Amino acid sequence: MARVKPKNAHHHGDLKEALIRYATEAARQGAVEDLSLRKASRDLGVSPGAAYRHFKDKAALLHAVAARGFDALADDFEAAVAFDSEAASAAEAEARFAALGAAYVSFAAANPNLWRLMFGPHGMTAGPGPATRPSTYAWLGKCLDELKGFRVIANVNDRTRFFAWTAIHGLADLRHAPPACEVQERMLVLGQCELVLQALRAADSSAQ
Amino acid sequence: MARVKPKNAHHHGDLKEALIRYATEAARQGAVEDLSLRKASRDLGVSPGAAYRHFKDKAALLHAVAARGFDALADDFEAAVAFDSEAASAAEAEARFAALGAAYVSFAAANPNLWRLMFGPHGMTAGPGPATRPSTYAWLGKCLDELKGFRVIANVNDRTRFFAWTAIHGLADLRHAPPACEVQERMLVLGQCELVLQALRAADSSAQ
DNA sequence: CGCAAAAGTAAACGTTGATTACAAATGGAT
């Protein structure tokens, strides 16, 4: 017995979902602080107080939007590296790592406001739900594990994974600052991934 | 003839400076979005509209606050590395690099809201004035140049400097995320700086 | 069918950013 409508369908249909969608789209286009519950309610044809049946706060809605952002980022990751098929060579594994980094930076560039929300005070760390804990770190770890499998790097641990994450994340955050803006984005992220790999290779040989 | 009072001293004394000070202090303590021009004016004993004689916008004030943030960061840098005296050895130069990274991360940890403002939409990139263009990048470059002098690394260029910056910046931004939160901050930043140096060393030898 | 819970409404409160017309203080030129 397939449910053709979600069960929370009273007056509006599914206001909670509609609000999240609306706010996510708004966060993709404009600044987060310009989003107002009143305007959202107005555009959705609903009274100003209706949103408070589904969200305790404006912050709660923003939290949900941040979670959607992480979902979207994960989708981009899947599209970028396609982990279903196994990498056939070390070069291919390195290419996957670069593709992941490129997806990370591209997402930040394409959705700057959503990005800021995700890593801002209403994102990751806020709220009760673990839904916003990003899998970002795990994805990079997967890539590094693969590189280890091909002996591109010898060791993968928490510090290794975290270093890779921070380096890519920092690039995503500072891509607009000089002198980054003068070089093509693709070149920038490729160089960054290469330097990360070199750091990990060097860490291997010095630890051994 | 030393001026005992600044020349912009009419009713209040120097409202512009007082506003920046007040807002900077507020940004250090609470979230930036909780700062209101009205409350600031109230606490400064001035009417709500007075601030608009000195700032076109609330955004303009926030821009000025972000600039103060960069000033404060630069002060921390100076206190951390004291470039007046020359480094006597490669080890000392490396220690300076680590001290700079630690100062960077510590500043972000001590002033999370001001930090977000500085690198947010009202910071670096916003506004007309070049006052907020950070010298952060230049500071790291100075350290790297010093390391080059001691042949810890052979080459320093824009890409080198930018990589170092992004890696430290990413750490500062993600220091609260797992698994970073489980390790002591000092250890974290030292390890990060070491990995950055290893990347640069490796880049040297592979380029040569 | 009836009824309790869920979902939305309408009105209000306090606060905010911003603009306007006006008044007061200031300091340089005469």
Next chain:
DNA sequence: ATCCATTTGTAATCAACGTTTACTTTTGCG
């Protein structure tokens, strides 16, 4: 010293916002 344009602050006002309250409608289950 006095005039006067400029700067600075005031008072009032506007529209918009987040949030709460009491109330009404809709829903789905027993």
